[in-house]
């Protein structure tokens with residue numbers, strides 16, 4: 194398959210082409226132990242067991258295939274120096290059957306093959322010896338076969354272009370500086386089978402190492418723990434925990450949510466830093482309501498940076514009839530029944546339900562305007578179970594339908610108004626059966642008529 198030539202033919206070829214050979218093969222001449230294919234001359238010798246090894250090469254082929262057999266004898270190894278400085282070679286194929294690229298001497302088997310780009314290794318290979326591909330600056334592609342056991346010292350040192358290296362599961366040792374300065378290797382996955390790694394095996398620079406992936410319970414983790422400049426990452430992280438998000442504010446940075454592995458420290462989801470967003474955490478500390486004559490304002494302080502700000506509240510307009518307004522002192526709500534700056538009226542709508550005693554005032558001042566409170570709105574306090582006592586102010590003339598309906602704990606109603614003229618349907622339905630309604634003495638008879646049959650039990654009394 195290699196176009197083998199007999200020894201006789203080799204000699205014949207030598208005689209005819211001696212001059213050409215000197216030009217083409219600049220190192221040495223062909224001898225009895227040379228094996229020629231194309232423009233390649235492999236120099237070989239025999240081991241004691243009859244197998245062969247290659248110890249030298251001359252040639253200018255761009256693609257070199259190292260034979261696995263010469264004249265019927267198996268080639269099993271390639272010695273150190275054999276192909277060093279073979280600058281014509283771009284592609285190297287080492288045939289099936291060869292088991293070792295040997296250590297030895299100061300110069301590796303393929304050292305300084307400066308134009309070598311790709312290498313195909315045989316599945317039979319067990320060892321890549323010391324300096325084997327050292328300073329093959331352009332070597333970018335090599336397969337490391339399953340079955341490979343050793344990668345020697347400096348084996349790929351300064352193979353600057355080497356990338357996509359996959360280490361086989363059979364590998365047990367990686368020599369000193371084996372992948373030193375292989376700056377194009379983005380990461381190496383170290384199999385569990387590796388139990389010995391030399392100094393600087395992944396060194397790229399003083400602070401720089403090839404990122405390593407592996408099993409955190411295998412030898413590789415122990416190795417990486419001895420060199421803190423190696424970035425180790427589990428292949429499968431055994432314990433990933435969440436890193437909570439934090440919102441930025443006016444002066445502090447925030448973070449997005451993330452997660453990391455507690456064993457190797459790798460961020461599985463990296464948190465992003467969020468810059469301070471200028472958003473103050475405003476807390477309202479004071480409100481001055483606007484009136485129809487004066488603007489109001491709200492004072493705020495930022496709870497993070499103590500900055501103050503003030504919001505102006507425009508002058509109030511006079512609320513129109515039907516508008517709901519709120520007394521901010523106690524959160525009572527009223528509906529305007531007559532608009533005006535001096536003679537407006539409101540009806541009482543609702544009040545905070547946790548209070549048990551309610552006083553409906555004579556008048557109320559909201560946004561600088563006084564209103565007479567002249568009515569209790571329909572359904573105003575319906576079903577309020579906390580209410581025990583209601584005092585109805587002097588200006589109330591109407592208690593509308595269902596106003597106190599269902600206030601089952603309501604026992605005391607004090608009517609201060611002498612001008613009450615209307616009590617709506619079911620206004621008192623469901624109030625406490627022993628409730629007492631206290632009215633101004635001069636109005637007792639009149640109010641007895643007014644409160645008659647508003648839904649209350651007959652036991653409810655109207656008194657002075």
Ligand SMILES: [Zn+2]
Nearest residue numbers: 427430454457
């Ligand atoms: Zn991990």
Ligand SMILES: [Zn+2]
Nearest residue numbers: 443473495498
């Ligand atoms: Zn702030």
